[in-house]
Amino acid sequence: xKYLAFAASVFGATAAFAETPELTxxxxxxxxxxWGPGPVVEAAFEEVCGCDLKFVGAGDGxxxxxxxxxxGARSDADVVLGLDTNLTAAAxxxxxxAPHAVSVEYDLPVAFEDPLFVPFDWGYFxxxxxxxxxxxxxxxxxxxxxxxxxxxxxxxxxPGLGLLMWVKEAYGADAxxxxxxxxxxxxxxxxxxxxxxxxxxxxxxxxxxxxxxSPAYHLIAEExxxxxxxxxxxxxxxxxxxxxxxAASDQSELADQxxxxxxxxxxxxxIPTTNWMYPAVTPxxxxxxxxxxxxxxxxxxxxxxxxxxxxxDEALAEWLTALSQ
Amino acid sequence: MAHRAQPVxxxxxxxAALCVAxxxxxxxxxxxxxxxxxxxxxxxxWQAVQFTVVQALxxxxxxxxxxxxxxxxxxxxRFRGRRMLITxxxxxxxxxxxxxxxxxxxxxxxxxxxxxxxxAPVQIYGLHGVVLAHVFFxxxxxxxxxxxxxxxxxxxxxxxxxxxxxxPREIRTLLEYPMLxxxxxGALAVVFAICLTSFAVALTLGGGPRATTIELAIYxxxxxxxxxxxxxxxxxxxxxxxxxAALVALRVSSGDGFGAGLDRPVQRWDGQGLGLRVLDxxxxxxxxxxxxxxxxxxxxxxxxxxxxxxxxxxxxxxxSVMVALASTAILLLLAVPxxxxxxxxxxxxELAGLLGLAASPLVIGTGLFLxxxxxxxxxxxxxxxxxxxxxxxxxxxALRILVPRARQVVAxxxxxxxxxxxxxxxxxxxxxxxxxxxxxxFAAGLAAALSMGDLxxxxxxxxxxxxxxPLQIYRLMGAYRMEAAAGGSLLLxxxxxxxxxxxxRGGRWHAET
Numbered sequence: 001x002k003y004l005a006f007a008a009s010v011f012g013a014t015a016a017f018a019e020t021p022e023l024t025x026x027x028x029x030x031x032x033x034x035w036g037p038g039p040v041v042e043a044a045f046e047e048v049c050g051c052d053l054k055f056v057g058a059g060d061g062x063x064x065x066x067x068x069x070x071x072g073a074r075s076d077a078d079v080v081l082g083l084d085t086n087l088t089a090a091a092x093x094x095x096x097x098a099p100h101a102v103s104v105e106y107d108l109p110v111a112f113e114d115p116l117f118v119p120f121d122w123g124y125f126x127x128x129x130x131x132x133x134x135x136x137x138x139x140x141x142x143x144x145x146x147x148x149x150x151x152x153x154x155x156x157x158x159p160g161l162g163l164l165m166w167v168k169e170a171y172g173a174d175a176x177x178x179x180x181x182x183x184x185x186x187x188x189x190x191x192x193x194x195x196x197x198x199x200x201x202x203x204x205x206x207x208x209x210x211x212x213x214s215p216a217y218h219l220i221a222e223e224x225x226x227x228x229x230x231x232x233x234x235x236x237x238x239x240x241x242x243x244x245x246x247a248a249s250d251q252s253e254l255a256d257q258x259x260x261x262x263x264x265x266x267x268x269x270x271i272p273t274t275n276w277m278y279p280a281v282t283p284x285x286x287x288x289x290x291x292x293x294x295x296x297x298x299x300x301x302x303x304x305x306x307x308x309x310x311x312x313d314e315a316l317a318e319w320l321t322a323l324s325q
Numbered sequence: 326m327a328h329r330a331q332p333v334x335x336x337x338x339x340x341a342a343l344c345v346a347x348x349x350x351x352x353x354x355x356x357x358x359x360x361x362x363x364x365x366x367x368x369x370x371w372q373a374v375q376f377t378v379v380q381a382l383x384x385x386x387x388x389x390x391x392x393x394x395x396x397x398x399x400x401x402x403r404f405r406g407r408r409m410l411i412t413x414x415x416x417x418x419x420x421x422x423x424x425x426x427x428x429x430x431x432x433x434x435x436x437x438x439x440x441x442x443x444x445a446p447v448q449i450y451g452l453h454g455v456v457l458a459h460v461f462f463x464x465x466x467x468x469x470x471x472x473x474x475x476x477x478x479x480x481x482x483x484x485x486x487x488x489x490x491x492x493p494r495e496i497r498t499l500l501e502y503p504m505l506x507x508x509x510x511g512a513l514a515v516v517f518a519i520c521l522t523s524f525a526v527a528l529t530l531g532g533g534p535r536a537t538t539i540e541l542a543i544y545x546x547x548x549x550x551x552x553x554x555x556x557x558x559x560x561x562x563x564x565x566x567x568x569x570a571a572l573v574a575l576r577v578s579s580g581d582g583f584g585a586g587l588d589r590p591v592q593r594w595d596g597q598g599l600g601l602r603v604l605d606x607x608x609x610x611x612x613x614x615x616x617x618x619x620x621x622x623x624x625x626x627x628x629x630x631x632x633x634x635x636x637x638x639x640x641x642x643x644x645s646v647m648v649a650l651a652s653t654a655i656l657l658l659l660a661v662p663x664x665x666x667x668x669x670x671x672x673x674x675e676l677a678g679l680l681g682l683a684a685s686p687l688v689i690g691t692g693l694f695l696x697x698x699x700x701x702x703x704x705x706x707x708x709x710x711x712x713x714x715x716x717x718x719x720x721x722x723a724l725r726i727l728v729p730r731a732r733q734v735v736a737x738x739x740x741x742x743x744x745x746x747x748x749x750x751x752x753x754x755x756x757x758x759x760x761x762x763x764x765x766x767f768a769a770g771l772a773a774a775l776s777m778g779d780l781x782x783x784x785x786x787x788x789x790x791x792x793x794x795p796l797q798i799y800r801l802m803g804a805y806r807m808e809a810a811a812g813g814s815l816l817l818x819x820x821x822x823x824x825x826x827x828x829x830r831g832g833r834w835h836a837e838t
Binding site for chain 1: 359369423426427430431434435436450524525528529530531532533534535541544545547548549551635637691694695698699702704799800801802803804805806807810
């Protein structure tokens with residue numbers, strides 16, 4: 001009898017183990033790295049969900065969307081985390097995403113409302129420079145100066161595409177003239193953010209396209225206050241990073257639970273010092289020390305996802321023309 | 326010709342080449358089948374094709390052009406540290422792109438050592454920067470390939486030349502030019518093919534979208550426009566260009582071998598004049614400075630970061646070594662049979678070998694993903710796929726290294742072997758393999774080191790728990806940890822060089838390098 005009870009409990013346990021549901025979240029690679037939010041988020045969510053949270057990293061935001069398009073409805077993903085508003089129109093068009101049920105007050109500088117996507121963090125694009133340099137105050141001043149900058153290629157990098165949208169949103173039809181002015185300031189264009197930032201730190205350029213939150217990394221993690229970000233009078237363009245759940249998910253409830261968890265304190269409080277971005281919902285304890293020192297743009301620029309999708313090809317053509325002279 | 330009795334069978338080689346062709350063309354086909362009607366190639370794409378060909382021609386021409394005098398100097402001179410130097414010269418070729426670019430810029434960049442020395446920033450960005458970087462990557466490989474040509478001239482020829490009183494000029498026309506006619510076209514084709522698929526190097530040092538290569542256009546088609554048809558089309562252009570270059574090289578490369586030798590160590594009596602000694606010393610010195618300075622920059626910036634390396638980087642290093650060893654084993658299983666088959670007259674098999682180099686890694690990775698995804702979880706196959714793809718990518722280099730020697734062995738010993746009724750496996754085991762040991766060692770070392778440094782397809786299949794060292798370095802950089810990334814790069818450099826050294830030395834039976 002004892003043996004039977006033991007056997008039953010063993011079988012019960014294996015059955016329970018086998019039934020632990022698995023939630024698969026596709027995200028960009030730096031999110032899942034040891035230094036990103038991934039490991040902490042995974043542990044915190046698994047504590048409350050009784051599930052196995054599996055992060056899968058795929059390049060950056062654009063690579064993520066391409067991967068999803070390749071897989072289509074057969075994808076193992078339940079949630080995709082890490083698209084930005086330059087990509088969401090194309091993502092919505094695939095028809096792979098399902099509406100979410102999250103409703104919270106976001107601490108974003110602009111109103112954000114999207115039936116399919118929930119924001120989890122955001123930041124301002126900005127040119128980062130050494131603190132002892134008097135940074136320019138707008139694109140025209142930058143174009144007129146001798147300052148050297150490194151930027152990323154919009155065809156292979158999300159910040160690079162962000163800069164394209166920034167100039168387009170601030171200057172509209174005058175964008176080509178701005179790019180003409182910038183052409184002689186651009187030392188080079190890199191494949192991705194890491195290369196550009198590496199070149200900047202080696203002293204190849206005075207400024208690099210990054211985020212207003214980049215100096216926070218140097219300040220908090222390295223106790224180095226030597227970096228600053230330039231605030232532009234036209235305003236700084238925002239990157240809002242979002243997540244969405246897939247319509248074909250076999251863990252629909254768990255996916256909803258994850259999206260709700262994503263805007264809760266346990267997730268949001270990890271973001272500032274792992275992803276080095278602003279949390280979409282400021283945690284109760286506030287932002288970490290050091291974030292108060294960051295430059296605050298007076299104007300926040302952001303195109304709607306549809307406007308960004310419509311402007312993209314033209315903006316790229318203008319950029320290519322101006323820089324290929 | 327094909328029906329003549331041969332000491333080794335071409336069948337295993339043909340089979341191996343077929344496997345490679347199926348893998349590459351199959352994944353290309355998978356992408357084509359998945360594609361929807363796209364917009365085809367635009368003027369910007371053709372511009373990219375044009376820029377790619379121009380920079381690849383210049384890079385190949387300059388790399389090989391400089392490699393000839395460097396290899397001649399190394400073949401003619403004996404000095405302390407020569408072997409070390411030759412091993413070290415292999416380093417640029419096996420570094421991950423981003424690491425090498427940062428090292429190059431620390432020397433040649435706007436605030437690099439040379440700029441500091443001159444007191445004004447050097448203008449490195451532009452077509453000349455692209456070519457400079459490609460020469461940095463490929464000069465060592467070209468030098469090794471051509472140096473090998475010199476080593477295939479039997480010692481007895483130099484002895485005979487010396488006895489007949491031949492000076493440097495006579496040795497050039499009698500021995501060196503015929504050898505170069507055989508070795509140079511192949512080296513040119515390989516370097517040209519490598520430069521065709523360049524992307525990050527060309528963009529970063531090219532200074533902007535002027536330097537758009539085919540590979541970048543593929544990237545754009547894939548992730549910006551999600552136009553798989555255009556990506557596949559562009560990849561076909563890459564393959565077409567590489568195969569075209571290879572066909573030209575095969576046609577041009579000609580001449581008979583030098584016949585058999587007795588494997589004596591080479592002694593040289595020529596080139597003792599002061600002028601030639603200064604010339605050789607100068608070539609070796611310049612090439613060493615050009616190749617070693619950026620490596621020193623990498624070492625110097627890496628040392629402080631070594632102590633700060635997180636445990637996961639060491640884990641990644643272990644995975645990378647395992648992938649590299651597996652990849653080397655696969656490579657040898659493919660390359661040795663193919664080389665043997667080419668040696669007995671199946672020339673065109675070398676084209677199959679080049680396919681791995683010619684096809685865009687992004688397209689191959691995507692194609693493999695499309696093939697695996699319906700059957701299994703691609704992430705479970707991240708490391709095996711990486712090992713296979715790395716082996717296929719190293720195949721063209723391995724063939725360049727193995728084929729000339731295999732030909733020589735078959736030409737010299739094939740008839741004797743058959744007279745002794747020693748064909749097939751006994752010939753392979755007792756004649757072919759022992760006499761190719763040095764070349765097999767070199768090829769294996771190169772494959773292992775290349776695999777260590779390659780980011781390649783692992784970036785498409787990355788599994789958060791299992792990462793290779795290059796991927797982990799990119800992740801460190803992506804998380805602002807540039808110092809730790811520099812430490813990781815140094816670790817990668819040391820590991821790659823060690824693997825290369827172990828295989829390369831292991832294959833050498835006498836003191837000649």
